[in-house]
Structures are given as structure tokens and as C-alpha cells.
Amino acid sequence: MSEHVTPAGRAAALAPGSRILVVWPPQILSYFNAGHHLALYQVAGHLRTALPDSEVTVLDATVLRRTWKDIGNDLFQQRYDAIAVMNDFDGIDGLRRFVSYARALSPGTPIVTFGRLSGVNPLFFQQLDIDAVAENGDFEAAVLAALRFFDGETVTAPGVHLRHADGSWHAPSSPGAVLPAQEWYLPTPDEIPYQRYDELYHDDANKFCGIPQRRELVVPAARGCPIGCSYCEVHPIFGRKERRLTVERTVEYIEQSFRTASFEYVAFYAPTFTLDRRWTMDLCERLTADGARFPWKCATTMHHLDEDLVRAMGRAGCVRISVGLETLDPHGHGALPRSKHKSQQDLENLAGWCAQAGIELNCFVIVGLPGTSVEGVRHTIATVQALGGRARPTVYAPWEAARPDLSDEEMAAFNRQLFVPGTHDLDPAQLRDAYEVVFGPQPDVTAVFERIPARAAGADGDPVLLGAS
Template sequence: MPSYFNAGHHSPLYMVAGHLRRRPQPGRVDTCEAGTLSMNWKGVGDLLYQGRYDVIAVMNDFDAVDGLARFAEYARALSPQSRLITFGRLSSLNPGFFRQFDLDAVVQSGDYECGVAHYVNALAAARPENAGATGLPGVAVRHGDHWREPAGQGDRLAPEEWSLPDVSEIPYQDYDRFYSRDEHKFCGIPFRRELVVPAARGCPVGCEFCEVPDIFGLRERRLPVDTVIDYIRDSYARHPFEYVAFYAPTFTLDRRWVHQLCERFIEGPVSPQWKCATTVHHLSEELVALMGRAGCVRISVGLETLEEAGQGVLPRNKRIEAERFRSLAQWCTGAGIELNAFIIVGLPGTSIQGASRTIELARSLGARIRPTMYTPYHSMTGEMTTRQVSRFNRQLITDDRSVDAADDDRGAGRQRAADARYALLFGAEERLTDVHERIPKRTAP
């Protein structure tokens, strides 16, 4: 059960599958996205028993490890010939944690596609017990009672080598259900179907609370504009998508690329409504206006905090003053774009009062806000229990001892201070988006 849902976070499942299908003699590659609340354990058991898979690649994430041990138990009982490998955001940041589970391999660095393919290729080329005997780039492999460490860092793909998701196998009806409740503050737009376009990987901004640089590197890799246009056109012809979500850590990092894309959208015939995420620093009044003319309906920015005491934790180009954010809100209003502000509660150096003021200011400017809990990924260790790791989900306080009772101006203690933080994340939300009203409904092609 996901604590947060972003369809972009799920796209690696389909990109890894597409990459495996491009291997010589790929065999059959199936996908099953059981994390959308559309399956039960009987259905998982049916799939494992009837599938008779050689390899099962399990995607992991920060908030979805609670069922991993149970899944491995089912797989060993119902498909004992299968080899189990896991890949994903959590294993890339805390690979040692996964060595406690009944798995055969863990992708712990590099692009996920490369790690899984290395392991599958090793199995195809050798006896199972010898797969990865000399080490694999970015992949730890179990041999008996011990683990063989990776043979160096994992590989990275050029954007031209990415296999974009096959829209025919993605359960969009389940995604629609998640996004219909805007008070949950998921990333999608309610009542409209979203096409995710994984446009870029990597980010040089370097926020210490973000996993992107550690997993995908500080150098950005970005799809060619022509590839993006072709993918949108082909996907819209196959499915009734109503807007595009660009999945990129800092969408406007390459302004020249964004200008080229916007000009293509304005010229047509591919002219979707769309949304993106970026930083305040990487936007200008001229660029926001161009994006609005090109169909952009929402820009999400990492505002994080406007509290001066918390600015020192942020990279220099993320230190934003209230007036700068006020200007951005005005630009977005003028361009007909909804501004969505990511705000971090519990950021070191900040207070409950400061976080509340940041949220209140953003709301007063008409912005949709999405608060998350500060999550220090760098403090995870491989010795942690599943319960401990499950708190690193941007919703729970990872360590209650980190809550200073001084956060509570009534001095009522640590629990009340924690409750004050949770009130900002889980309290009733009255301001719901209306951006879907700007996006026309479509019927099936």
C-alpha cells in the first residue's frame, strides 16, 4: 500500500521491462504493478505459480517494503525455480538493508535497466550458481551464505537508449482512482488521465534531502525533443490521455530545450496540456509566459521553506525569499498556470511556526501546497529493521528524538511538537485544485 503515489515513480517498472525485451532472444517479459491496490495475495500467487518465471525483478521504493518478505515467501513456495532480484530507489540508497531478505541479487547503483539486464544476461550465460561469479557492475549477488559485491559502479544509459513505457500495459484506471482525491496531495490532476513522459534523469542542484543525485548522478541526461514529441503523439493515438506529466527532476534546467519544446507545442499538431516540476531559480517571467502559451497548466517548485534559519540547509540556488516567490506566483497567474509548492516540514533550522508561515504565504498567493516531512536519507543503514526503514517515506518523522520540544511554543513536550508537525501534513485540506477544468475531456481514440 503506497503512502504516496506518483505515476512517474512507477515508470521504471515499464522501462526496465522494455529494456529487457530489446535483448537478443529476450523470451517473455511480463509486468505486474501490484502496488496500485488492484491485486490480492491470491492473485499474486496465481501469477507466480502459473508464470514459472526464470527471473522475478521486484521494484522497491521508500514506502513499499512492508510486503517484500511475504512476497519472497510466496515466490519461493510457488515458483522455486525463479531467481529474485530487486531494484529501485530504496535499494540504490540503502542496498545493505535488502540483504536480510530471501533475495538472489540487489541492484544498488547505476540505471535500474542496466543492473537487471546484467543479472539476467549472467544467468543466461552460466549455471545459476555461477551467475555473477566474477562480479556484476552495480549488482550484489548472493552466493550461498555470503554476498558477492558489485564489480564497480553500475552503468548509465544515454537517453537515446531508454525504452519509454509501453502504455498498453499500464493500469491507468488505477492511477485515475488515486488521483481523484486531491486532498491526498498526490501529484496527478484529478478527473483527467495522465501520460507520464520520463524526460530526464540526474540533477546538479544537489539537495541533501533528495535521492536523485545519488541514484542518477549530478549530470542531467535528457531525451531529444523529437523523441518526446513522437512519444506523446503515438501515446495519444493509442489511449485517451488528457494531459502530459513530464517526469524530470528539474524540468527547466535546460532552458534552450524547454524553449524548443514549447515552440513545437505552439506550432502543433502535437499540442497537449502538461505539467512539470522545477525550481524557482530556474524560471523567469519570460519562460513562464512561454510555457503557459504552450499548454502548461501546472508548475511545481521546491519552495521547501521561506524561514531564514532554514535557508542554510538548502543549495544556494534553492534559497528563495518571499518576494521572489511572490513574483513567481504573479507570473503563473498571468500565464494561466497553477503554481504547486513543495514545502518541507521539520527541515533542520526551521520551526513549526516558520513552516506554518511558509504554507500560509503560499496559500495566500493562490498556490496549491504539498507539504512533506523532512527525510534524511543519508542516515539510513543496512542494519535497520523494515519498520525503521518504512518511516523514510516523507510522511512520518523518522526519529522522534529529532523533534525539539522548543518547536512547540507552549512547551508541552516532544509529542505535542510532533503532533504539530503532523497537523501540517495530515490536517484537513480546504483548498483543492480546479486545474482539471482547464483540460478538455477526451474519448477513446
């Protein structure tokens, strides 16, 4: 490791043989989506490509159930030359503690944090004893830019807030870089603890995004979204212009992954999967022509679906479509972009198309959306269920109230499960009723796994029924 000092007053990070840690700190999860955790592996893979002489370690300490003693052992013994720690809406609890361990056991190691929460409240992280905070741009590009700053190669880092040697923080001099889709690293199955993911998806009453009893391959198909929902982090971080993998690379990744591991369905990780209708139809035609061998699911908006498209998706193996319904209460439309102003008739039409195509309809519903009532939420969910759909309720997060000076406890309340104190007008009885929607019994647990064959890894990637000769 080089002896020169970085602008942040710490040792260089990119000398040949340097050790870099990409980590999600220990915590108790409030929600799990394997797609959100995929960024760990994509950042690590990107760094390995850009810094071939460095040793990059990736650790999802939460999913792997690492203890703080495990973390301490690793930090003390490895003495990493740089640490990239991921943050998320429900990941504040362990982040400050992780930083305290790193500062005590690996002093001098520069730390950059990246993730969804720093994309919407970057100044909050300047409370911590860290050196850089990624605000926008692709995570891979932001982390690499921070490492180059640490190493003294640059004096700025696009999209990244930087702490200088005098302790002062400097805002990004330019927006963060967004990578062409062909530069995205696609992790290999052996990098990711899929068995742990299976366990997290086991109880569907939690309404996590995965399908229980079947193993999921996450395919990061797209980034960016032009819709611009006020409660969504996608466009502030990744931009309003969508970028996508090619259909060819998407299918190749699926086929290769199914050949090497016992995946049973595909989860397309994209903000609005059907935004590019032509791309979606091309993919469906390719999958259908290949025998629709891979069951899959996606998330999109009702506005970007039509009967012909849903029919094509069903033929191509789609088993679940998730949509941001948000509410059927027109009083809540003021908090939504116009493309999400949907009526009960719109929902009935979509539910009918999905039923005819053999696709489960999963609807995201916001509890506490401005202008709506608990009764309106219950009506929305009851309507979804009456139409044979599955509803996934989450609590509205008023990001305009996410100040930089919040405490860790206050910031953690924005995890979309709790109402943020002082940002709603619900009385105690109404608040109890609202929490009943989220934390009460969930009658609409999925049975869609019954339509997905269980399989073992086969040489040709075809589903193999377990127990079959």
C-alpha cells in the same frame, strides 16, 4: 531452461524461452506518482529488447489490487526463471512477504530488487533472501546485469550487490551503467493500467502529484540532476549529469499516445524539467507552433525559472509548474543547496509570472527540515496559498540515519509521511502540530482540471470535448 548453476547457486535465467517477472509487490500506498511506477514498464520493455527470446511479464500488483492468493497462484504456476522486484520508500511492507512467497512457491528462482530505496540504503536489502540488489545506474541496465550474472555470463554486475553461492555478499565492482536517452523504452498506453491511476488521483486532498478528473500521460523526459539535495535519491542513483529525450522524440511520443488512448494532459517526469533552458524553449516553441494542443505539467526548481520562460511555457499549454520551495525559513537553508535559498520576494515574483501565464503554482514544502519550526512551515504554506498557489507538504527523511540493520517497520518510517523516531527534537504537542500540516484538512485542492478539456481518443490526437458532436 539451462541446467547449469549460477554463482548465486540458482538456475539460469536467460535461456531461450525463459520467463521473467518484473513486479511491484502488493502494499497499501502512502503516496502515488505514476512516474515512479513507470520504471516497471521501462525495465520490462528494455528486457524484451535485450532478450527477445524471453517472455517478460510486468505486474504492478499494488495498483491492480492483486491479492496474495493471486501472487501465489502466479508464482507457483509460472515458475519464473528470474524475478525483478521493485522497491520504493513506501514499499517495504509487502517486499519481505513477496520474497517468502517466491521462495516457497518458486524455489530456485533468482531475485533482484531495484528501485529508489535500494539506491539510498542498498545494504538493508541484504537481510532478505534475495540474490542481487541494484544500488545505482539506470534500473534497466542494473536488472539486465543481474540477470546475466544469474545466468553465469558474467561474474560481476555494475552497480549491483551480488550474493554468491556461499551466501556472502559482494559490493559492486564498478558504478552502474547509465543509458543514453535514445535507448530508454517508452511504454505504449495499452501496457499501463491508467484507469487505476485515475482512481488514485481522484481525491486531491491527498496531494498526490496527478490532476484529478483528467487522464495523465507520463513522459519520462530526463534523468539525473546536478543540484544534489541531501534528501533526494536522484543523483546517487542516476548521476549528476542530466540526460534528456530529444524534443522530436518527446513530441512524437505525446502525439502517438494521444492518438491511441484518451489522455487529457501530459506529465513530464524529470527531476528538474527546466534545467536545460534551451531544450525547454525549443519544446515550447514546437508545442506552441502546433497549436498548444496538449495541456501539460512539470516539476523544477525556482532557480531554473524566469519570467520569459514561464510566459513561453504558458503559451505552450503548461497548466501547472511544481517547484521544490521546501521552506521560506532562512534557518532551514543550511540543509539545502544554495540554489534553493529563496526568499518570499522570489516566491512572489514566481507566483506573479505563473498567474499572468495562466499556470497553477504547486510548491513542495518539507515539514521537519533541520533548522525549521512548525510555525515556519505554516508560514511557508500560508504564503503559498495567499499567492494563489497549492502547497504539498511532506515530512523530512533523514537518510543519514537509514542504517542497514533497521527492521522493516523502522525502514518504512522513512516514507516521508512519518517522523523517524530519534531523529527529531519535537515534543508531543509540536509533533501533533506537524502532523496536522500533513494529515489535517487541505484547503488548497486544485481546480486546474477545469482548464483541461475532457476528451475521447480522436484519430488526429486533438482534444475532443466529451458530449460534443
